[in-house]
Amino acid sequence: MHRNFAVMAALTVGMVSSAAFAAPRGSYKWTDDSLQNAVYVAPNPAAVSHVIYLNNCKPNGCQLKPGQNNATTNTSTIPQSNSVVQPFTGSDATWNAVVQCVKQTYADFDVQIVTERPTSGNYHMAIVAGTPGNVQQGNGVLGVSPFSCGYISNAISFTFANLISNDVDEICWTVSQETAHSWGLDHKYDNRDPMTYLETGPTRKSFQNAAGVCGEYNARQCSCSYQGTGTAKMNSYAVIMQTFGSSAPDTVPPSVTITFPTEGTQVNAGFPVKTTVTDDRTVEKVTFKLDGAEIKTLTDAPFNFQAPTNLGQGKHKVEVTAVDRGGNATTSTVNVTFGTVCTDDSECTTDGEVCVEGHCVAGPSSEGGLGTPCEANSDCVSGQCAEDSSNSYCVESCDTAASACPSGFACLGDGASGVCWPSNGDGGGCSTSGNHGASLLVLGLGAILITRKRRRA
Numbered sequence: 001m002h003r004n005f006a007v008m009a010a011l012t013v014g015m016v017s018s019a020a021f022a023a024p025r026g027s028y029k030w031t032d033d034s035l036q037n038a039v040y041v042a043p044n045p046a047a048v049s050h051v052i053y054l055n056n057c058k059p060n061g062c063q064l065k066p067g068q069n070n071a072t073t074n075t076s077t078i079p080q081s082n083s084v085v086q087p088f089t090g091s092d093a094t095w096n097a098v099v100q101c102v103k104q105t106y107a108d109f110d111v112q113i114v115t116e117r118p119t120s121g122n123y124h125m126a127i128v129a130g131t132p133g134n135v136q137q138g139n140g141v142l143g144v145s146p147f148s149c150g151y152i153s154n155a156i157s158f159t160f161a162n163l164i165s166n167d168v169d170e171i172c173w174t175v176s177q178e179t180a181h182s183w184g185l186d187h188k189y190d191n192r193d194p195m196t197y198l199e200t201g202p203t204r205k206s207f208q209n210a211a212g213v214c215g216e217y218n219a220r221q222c223s224c225s226y227q228g229t230g231t232a233k234m235n236s237y238a239v240i241m242q243t244f245g246s247s248a249p250d251t252v253p254p255s256v257t258i259t260f261p262t263e264g265t266q267v268n269a270g271f272p273v274k275t276t277v278t279d280d281r282t283v284e285k286v287t288f289k290l291d292g293a294e295i296k297t298l299t300d301a302p303f304n305f306q307a308p309t310n311l312g313q314g315k316h317k318v319e320v321t322a323v324d325r326g327g328n329a330t331t332s333t334v335n336v337t338f339g340t341v342c343t344d345d346s347e348c349t350t351d352g353e354v355c356v357e358g359h360c361v362a363g364p365s366s367e368g369g370l371g372t373p374c375e376a377n378s379d380c381v382s383g384q385c386a387e388d389s390s391n392s393y394c395v396e397s398c399d400t401a402a403s404a405c406p407s408g409f410a411c412l413g414d415g416a417s418g419v420c421w422p423s424n425g426d427g428g429g430c431s432t433s434g435n436h437g438a439s440l441l442v443l444g445l446g447a448i449l450i451t452r453k454r455r456r457a
């Protein structure tokens with residue numbers, strides 16, 4: 001598996017070890033060596049074609065001639081002689097998924113991805129088929145594109161998809177990289193961007209709207225001097241946006257499914273939260289909240305999380321919110337409980353436990369149990385310390401409609417959610433202090449203010 005030396009030599013000065021190129025993703029070939037380190041020139045909008053034709057060379061292969069880059073006449077600076085690129089050997093399902101993926105990768109930009117050759121006008125042709133030997137490239141090269149520090153009209157890029165004919169994301173990544181070389185993008189040292197060589201990072205890459213250094217396996221100066229960042233950095237997204245302009249705004253929110261845990265189940269402390277998040281374009285971030293408090297935000301798949309290991313007993317709300325690059329958000333919620341299932345205190349076999357809302361929790365006789373005085377959430381087994389104007393007690397979440405608190409407690413709250421609060425006054429006796437309308441504040445959940453509706457004894 002060696003990179004074609006001629007292409008390599010054309011590629012860079014300043015690359016050190018050839019061993020680093022054992023499995024090159026793809027390469028680019030300067031249309032003119034004198035263009036190296038040139039100033040990147042944004043194309044005249046009138047000279048830009050917004051059509052990218054994905055050609056799988058079925059059924060008879062793609063006939064190519066050496067010459068100036070021109071997709072409409074099948075001439076290219078890549079092959080050295082008349083050549084035939086063999087048809088794509090992957091399945092139709094793989095092909096369709098690749099087309100979808102390339103559409104998704106370019107969704108923010110004003111381009112049309114087509115799979116039939118346009119009958120008129122200009123277009124980029126991305127050949128997604130064959131092997132490198134078909135156009136005299138070295139074994140193991142996944143793709144190649146002509147390259148200059150600017151947009152090459154009617155270019156033909158190559159993704160040698162028959163090397164990886166079953167790997168949708170790998171083919172899509174290579175197509176995205178090779179097409180973008182034709183718009184003047186260098187390799188980026190960023191494992192989230194399709195311009196990367198790095199095998200780490202998400203398998204499905206997306207053009208990153210952030211300036212970053214160029215490079216294959218090591219950071220290096222960019223081979224072109226880009227607007228605003230010079231040779232120090234490149235912003236893939238910005239260069240492509242400048243080339244094609246923006247597509248219609250993204251109005252389709254992501255889809256979020258919490259696959260574990262499922263609604264109403266019992267969980268253990270530190271339980272995993274597994275999700276499936278998809279978007280028609282790009283997922284920007286996914287946030288996991290437990291009982292309204294943010295636990296973690298991830299920007300890359302897989303979007304799986306872990307609940308805290310110091311999980312309080314009782315009911316918990318798992319919320320996962322995905323936001324796409326267009327700012328559209330979707331939240332999915334499941335309610336779970338931590339503790340033994342019960343219908344009555346007598347079923348709670350651990351000393352001092354009582355039954356709240358169908359699960360056993362530490363009761364008033366346990367340290368940090370329900371109804372014991374507290375100063376902070378950490379004082380309570382439930383993780384919830386609530387206070388009214390004069391007292392603070394450890395509480396458990398409850399449903400005000402069900403009012404399933406143990407004897408001596410009432411479910412006080414505003415709306416559906418409440419907490420079990422001592423029902424016979426401030427820790428005992430009959431209260432006459434007239435606390436109607438005072439509010440219960442669950443510490444640490446600052447936004448949750450509960451209007452106290454104390455039951456009169």
Ligand SMILES: [Zn+2]
Binds near residue numbers: 027
């Ligand atoms: Zn490349």
